Amino acid sequence: MRNYLVYIKVEVSGRMPARARMQSPQAYVTPCFSVDKLFWEEQESRRLFVIGSSTSLALAFAIREQINRQVSKSGGAFTEAVVDELRGMVSGLVNETNRLYGQRVAVEASSPSAAEAYFSVSPWNQPQYESSEASAYPSHLSNTLTMTHKQLIKEAAQLYGQISGRALFLDEIERLSEKQGQPVSFMQEALQWLVLQEKTEIYPGIRLELRKGIVRHTLTFRCQRCGSERHILLCTCHTCGQGCAYCTACLDMGRSKCCTPYVCTAMPKHDNRAVIESGASPLQWSGQFSPAQSFAAEHARRFVASGNQSGRFLIWAVCGAGKTELIFPAINETLAKGGQVLVATPRKDVVLELVPRLARVFPTTKVIAVHGSSLEKWKDAQLVISTTHQVMRYYRRFDLVVVDEVDAFPFRGDEMLYRAVERAAADEGKCLFLSATPPRELTRKLVRKKFFQIAPSSATHVMLPLRYHGHLLPVPQVVQERQLERKMRTGVRMESLLGAAADTLDADRQLFLFVPRIEWIEHVVDYMVRFLPATDGIVAGVYAADPDREKKVMLFREKRLRLIVTTTILERGVTIPRSDVIVLGADDGVFDEASLVQIAGRVGRSADAPDGMVRFITAGSSRVPHAAVKQIKRMNRLGLSVRKEQVHHG
Ligand SMILES: [Zn+2]
Ligand SMILES: [Zn+2]
Ligand SMILES: [Zn+2]
Structure with a gap:
């Protein structure tokens, strides 16, 4: 298990030990204290006070934050008495975190089993760290470096080039560094070196924060990768052996947990003068823009x-x-x-x-x-x-x-x-x-x-507001058909649907027929064949999980299918010249204003056939289809004024 040490670094001023003053305290978290010691030894007059260590990165991080808040608030001289106070504060923080985590375990169904304590910190009793006393530290904390200083600097620089401009979990960095053909052998140490140089930051995948209210305290969990606070589940974790949690919002990109190191590295400013002075234009395009x-x-x-x-x-x-x-x-x-x-x-x-x-x-x-x-x-x-x-x-x-x-x-x-x-x-x-x-x-x-x-x-x-061919958007008609679903299922003739569909097919055009749900597809296909027998063989239904989806869309593109009954999956992307659109049940909740505007946008896209029919058939009276029509009309008004303006300027 990885162990994270929390320590405070102070700057010591004054040459005489008796009159030395300690100032600018700052807390750090490290998985390899030896690297930190080496780093601070290079700089004069630094003293390190160890607070404790934990296998939970999230807890170590919360402790660091709390200490930094506290020392920046209190100001004043930093003394060894302050260190003792801070150690007391830390044990209070750990107790409170345990209590609140336990409360959440009790109410959350999928939680880990109840326990006495979920988090622990191994406290530190040595008064302070002096470089000469390194041998006084337990071996896992004073682990002597197995590489030379020079090696460390070289590896850190190489790693920096690989990870800058990226936010990755530690295991992703290992893969990246391998894929780039230059694996780093002392990953942990090189990363910590970059942290100390303030070139990178390491966060726990899930951050813990103890928020103190006037009435009660709360423990919040926040995913550092996706920012979610609501989709965090507690879990029993074998990686850290502590109270842990993971994020379900970004789970499909890999598990973000309290104990997964998440490394965020900004891209350094690069020198672009050579590129700018060359004055070359990267764009080589001979196409023409419309005026709009x-x-x-x-x-x-x-x-x-x-x-x-x-x-x-x-x-x-x-x-x-x-x-x-x-x-x-x-x-x-x-x-x-x-x-x-x-x-x-x-x-x-x-x-x-x-x-x-x-x-x-x-x-x-x-x-x-x-x-x-x-x-x-x-x-x-x-x-x-x-x-x-x-x-x-x-x-x-x-x-x-x-x-x-x-x-x-x-x-x-x-x-x-x-x-x-x-x-x-x-x-x-x-x-x-x-x-x-x-x-x-x-x-x-x-x-x-x-x-x-x-x-x-x-x-x-x-x-x-204008299409590239300069024409306005076709404005949808909204038609109400009471008891739409019953009529469709029981085979009652609906002129609002059949008349419009027949017009489209007779004009040698193609028809997108959108339905709100997969279950409708089969019924609608049967309905169309029953009332318009000519559609037999040229109509098909398609939905997201349809294994023949791509094949059917291809047949529709090739005009071998003339009528396609679809869910919202064809809302965007597929463009067919000379096609019309009917949305059945346009007042159903699955269609919002944006999706209806997108669906209407299927029609009239090609320059040689810029017009077409869009019809929203609704069962009840919903505001949404009308709002979509309003949005389209507003765009057209804007389009008209742009066109006038262009004539005026042309
Ligand atoms: Zn997340
Ligand atoms: Zn864990
Ligand atoms: Zn003008």
């Missing part, structure tokens, strides 16, 4: 170029606006200054599609794909295209982070995404969000209004 695209792309570029203000920017572009090209100038701006860019997108297939596309227009830039099973995951590059999950593995690294389809992330509406994105950005890095249906969280903060209307642009946003 050019307006949006230029605003995004200016946001990235602006030196002083950092932060977030939103490109609110309708479905089919041609979003990918919009970010070329912003990416170019960053790369030309020698900066690094991360493009994060929710789906792996989009990552795989973007990489060759970006590599083509940035031919001299190294572009890599980073997703769960990617071999390039551990490599470094100027332009990284990754899935959202992988964003959590970066730390204060990128000068520009582009977040594509921000509303489609697995944690929609969750703080987790913003936290991960902002953490992946370098200190003065910028975050650029792209969406057709941005979450309120972003529009509230970034979209400025002018005379109660959305402004076409501001310092923090730009609107792209």
